[in-house]
Amino acid sequence: MSLHSLKTNARVIRAVFEMALKQYVTDLFIIFTVLIQPLIVALLALWMLHDKKADDGIYVVVGSGMSGLWSSLLFMGGNSITVERWLGTLETIIGAPTEISVIAFGKNLANVVQSLASMVLCYIVAASLFSYNLMWNSPFCLP
Amino acid sequence: MSNAIEVVNLRRVYKTSIGVFKRRIKEVVAVEGISFEVRPGELFGLLGPNGAGKTTTVKMLTTLLIPSAGHAEVLGYDVVKQASALRSRIGFIFGGERGLYWRLSGYDNLRYFASLYHVDPEVSKKRIPYLLELVGLNDRAQEKVEGYSRGMKQRLHVARTLIHDPDLLFLDEPTIGLDPVGARDLRLIVRNLQAEKKTILLTTHYMFEADALCQRIGVINHGKMIALDTPEALKRYVQDLSVIELEVFGISAETIENLRGLPSVTTVSVEDHEQVQALQVHSPRGSEAVQDVMNCLNGLKIGKVIVREPTLEDAYIRLVGGQNEPAFTQN
Numbered sequence: 001m002s003l004h005s006l007k008t009n010a011r012v013i014r015a016v017f018e019m020a021l022k023q024y025v026t027d028l029f030i031i032f033t034v035l036i037q038p039l040i041v042a043l044l045a046l047w048m049l050h051d052k053k054a055d056d057g058i059y060v061v062v063g064s065g066m067s068g069l070w071s072s073l074l075f076m077g078g079n080s081i082t083v084e085r086w087l088g089t090l091e092t093i094i095g096a097p098t099e100i101s102v103i104a105f106g107k108n109l110a111n112v113v114q115s116l117a118s119m120v121l122c123y124i125v126a127a128s129l130f131s132y133n134l135m136w137n138s139p140f141c142l143p
Numbered sequence: 144m145s146n147a148i149e150v151v152n153l154r155r156v157y158k159t160s161i162g163v164f165k166r167r168i169k170e171v172v173a174v175e176g177i178s179f180e181v182r183p184g185e186l187f188g189l190l191g192p193n194g195a196g197k198t199t200t201v202k203m204l205t206t207l208l209i210p211s212a213g214h215a216e217v218l219g220y221d222v223v224k225q226a227s228a229l230r231s232r233i234g235f236i237f238g239g240e241r242g243l244y245w246r247l248s249g250y251d252n253l254r255y256f257a258s259l260y261h262v263d264p265e266v267s268k269k270r271i272p273y274l275l276e277l278v279g280l281n282d283r284a285q286e287k288v289e290g291y292s293r294g295m296k297q298r299l300h301v302a303r304t305l306i307h308d309p310d311l312l313f314l315d316e317p318t319i320g321l322d323p324v325g326a327r328d329l330r331l332i333v334r335n336l337q338a339e340k341k342t343i344l345l346t347t348h349y350m351f352e353a354d355a356l357c358q359r360i361g362v363i364n365h366g367k368m369i370a371l372d373t374p375e376a377l378k379r380y381v382q383d384l385s386v387i388e389l390e391v392f393g394i395s396a397e398t399i400e401n402l403r404g405l406p407s408v409t410t411v412s413v414e415d416h417e418q419v420q421a422l423q424v425h426s427p428r429g430s431e432a433v434q435d436v437m438n439c440l441n442g443l444k445i446g447k448v449i450v451r452e453p454t455l456e457d458a459y460i461r462l463v464g465g466q467n468e469p470a471f472t473q474n
Contacts, residue, residue: 008261015258023246088241092303095205095233096259103259 009102016106017113024076024114033075038068038118039125046130058132061122068118076111082106146216147311147342148181148204153213155199155366173199175366176213181344186337187375188357189346192463194368197346198237201315204344205235218311231260234304238316240296242303245289249280249299252288253306260307267306273303278332294325301332311342319351330356350456360455364463374455381453381461384409385429387436389422390446402439407432410460419446425457 024030042064081104082122084090092104126132155174160166160389174196181187202208204217208225215222219227236242243252248273275281278298288296297317304312314333318326326349333356337343347353353360354374362370362377370377395411399422399425402411407428414421426432430450437445 011264012258012261015255019247019251019255021246022251023244026246087244088237088239089244091202091207091237092242092256093259095207095230095235096256097261098229098259 009098012098012102013106013109016103017110018059020107020110021114024110030072030076030114033071034068034118035121037071038064038122041067042122042125042127046126046132050130061119061126061132064122065116065119068122069102069115069131072109072115072118073111077108080107146180147183147185147218148187148344149214149216150180150200150204151178151214152176153178153200153203153215154211155196155203156211164311172366174203174210174363176344177363177366177368179361179368179371181342183342184337184340184359185342186333186345188353188360189363190348190353190360190411190459191346191363194236195363195380195463197363198315198362199366201235201237201344201346203311205233206230231307232309233311233313234307234309235313236300236315236317238297238319240293240320242298243288243296244289248287249275249287249291249295249302250284250415252299253302256303257306262307263403270306270308271302274305277305277335278302279328292325294321294328297321297325297329297331301329303337307399309341312336312344313341314345316346316348318347318349324335326352340470350454350459354455362459362462370462377458377462378453381425381458383427384425384453384457385427385432385454385462386451387422387424387426387433388447388449388451389424389440391420391422391440392418392444392446394420394422394440394443395443398440398443402436405432405439407435414459425453425461 024034042060045060045064049060081090084093094100153174154172154176157171157173159169159171161169177196177200189197189200199208203210204215206222206229206419209223216231217229218299220226220232222229247255253271253274254267257264257271262270272281272284273334275284278301280295280298280302283291283295288299291299301317313470317333318329321329330352333343333345337356345357357374359371360377361368370380399411401411402408402422402424407426409425409427411425412422412423424436426434426436433448433450437448
């Protein structure tokens with residue numbers, strides 16, 4: 001792959017990523033799966049664990065975040081091509097000179113980023129409402 | 144390159160299944176070996192009834208469907224083997240409101256499609272306002288598409304398909320469902336595009352639109368090309384006919400059958416408008432046949448009677464109305 005096509009594909013991925021995020025933030029179902037549902041799970045779990053040792057909080061944050069991430073990726077990622085068909089845009093993107101895999105990559109990247117919002121929200125709730133002091137010792141080394 | 148589009152014996156068969164537990168595969172021939180060519184800079188019309196194979200043909204030429212047999216070249220590119228090279232040179236619209244991202248603004252839609260078509264960001268920054276101006280959407284560009292009227296969405300489709308400045312456009316029923324003013328605006332845009340020497344393949348159900356815009360017209364029925372010529376030549380195909388239009392109150396089925404049985408009458412069509420029936424009678428004897436028709440309708444209240452020259456619509460109805468074999472082909 002040449003440098004030119006790498007730059008072109010990177011530009012397309014960025015455009016798809018921005019477009020997908022703009023669409024997600026206006027979708028109430030996505031707001032529910034990413035923010036409301038993990039928040040309910042986190043609040044319940046943190047309340048049940050509030051007199052336990054401090055380390056348990058991290059499991060709640062990661063667990064709730066993972067539930068948001070999973071729900072979001074399951075519905076949005078799995079449905080992304082079907083949604084394009086419903087919108088009538090599938091033909092338009094298939095007929096464009098960009099490879100469909102590049103478009104799918106950009107869309108799934110946006111899915112992952114907006115799903116991670118669940119984890120961030122759960123962390124804020126744990127830290128602010130339940131006074132958990134959560135630390136991520138190795139942020140670049142995922143478990 | 145001599146022709147912008149060259150189609151030779153193009154065929155497309157769809158496979159569909161019937162039944163749930165005991166499935167049976169059924170083959171449907173959508174396009175049955177059609178051949179035609181479109182010259183560079185030409186506005187070519189493709190007409191035909193619903194299910195005739197127009198959209199399937201356009202989808203094959205725009206690389207969205209692979210032909211079952213035959214060969215097609217667009218701008219010198221093979222639509223199967225050189226699909227990715229061809230895609231950046233063509234634009235297409237499939238009629239209707241769908242095909243846009245409704246939660247995004249008109250501007251964002253164009254910016255997104257500019258990226259998909261690999262338009263340089265500096266170029267698209269200038270081109271998007273130009274196209275929005277061209278289709279008359281510059282005042283509403285930052286609004287979400289979901290708030291647009293149908294006509295505005297259709298015009299945004301035109302801007303979207305021009306974002307990469309294609310040499311050839313496929314417009315599949317672009318004015319479908321538009322009000323008369325919206326349709327006229329869109330036809331004006333199409334006319335301007337033709338003035339820019341863009342090659343256009345247009346499919347439509349509106350005969351007057353095809354007559355006004357197209358330099359040559361191909362008529363498809365049951366997947367076959369049954370006529371291919373200029374609008375004037377197609378109209379000459381029915382020059383031996385005159386059309387008598389009548390408004391009748393409360394005509395019976397028996398009287399309609401009697402009308403059809405008259406030796407001076409070729410075809411009779413009836414449109415029911417509540418209490419009034421609009422009759423359209425085709426006759427080779429022109430105004431002479433009016434007396435025969437009036438005698439047949441004796442005793443019925445008649446609103447108005449008009450005898451007129453045949454139009455492209457009359458030629459079309461004669462071509463697709465029961466004839467599946469090639470009527471005539473002339474280049």
